[in-house]
Amino acid sequence: MTVESPIKTKRRLSLSDSGFECEVDGSTWLGSASRATLTITAIPHISPGDIRNFRVPLPPTIDEQAAIAEVLSDMDAEIAAFERRREKTSMLKQGMMQELLTGRTRLI
Numbered sequence: 001m002t003v004e005s006p007i008k009t010k011r012r013l014s015l016s017d018s019g020f021e022c023e024v025d026g027s028t029w030l031g032s033a034s035r036a037t038l039t040i041t042a043i044p045h046i047s048p049g050d051i052r053n054f055r056v057p058l059p060p061t062i063d064e065q066a067a068i069a070e071v072l073s074d075m076d077a078e079i080a081a082f083e084r085r086r087e088k089t090s091m092l093k094q095g096m097m098q099e100l101l102t103g104r105t106r107l108i
Contacts, residue, residue: 037054
């Protein structure tokens with residue numbers, strides 16, 4: 001599950017890991033931080049000065065960034081697996097309820 005962010009980061013090749021940047025770009029933290037800097041007018045916007053002053057905290061080493069990105073990616077995959085399992089369980093429950101309500105299956 002990703003959250004769309006109105007801010008896209010500019011990649012600095014030697015300073016950050018691309019996997020870490022993808023996780024930050026899709027994070028709720030970035031979306032919340034960018035919404036906090038919105039100027040509310042007829043058309044909400046973020047001023048160029050706010051964009052220049054926006055700072056994303058980076059772990060000190062690229063290896064640490066890669067490790068964090070890997071953990072977050074694994075967690076996303078695990079959450080997706082749980083959501084699929086929940087959906088299958090819900091469909092099974094719905095089918096069982098239908099069987100009971102139509103009288104095709106009886107509990108004794």
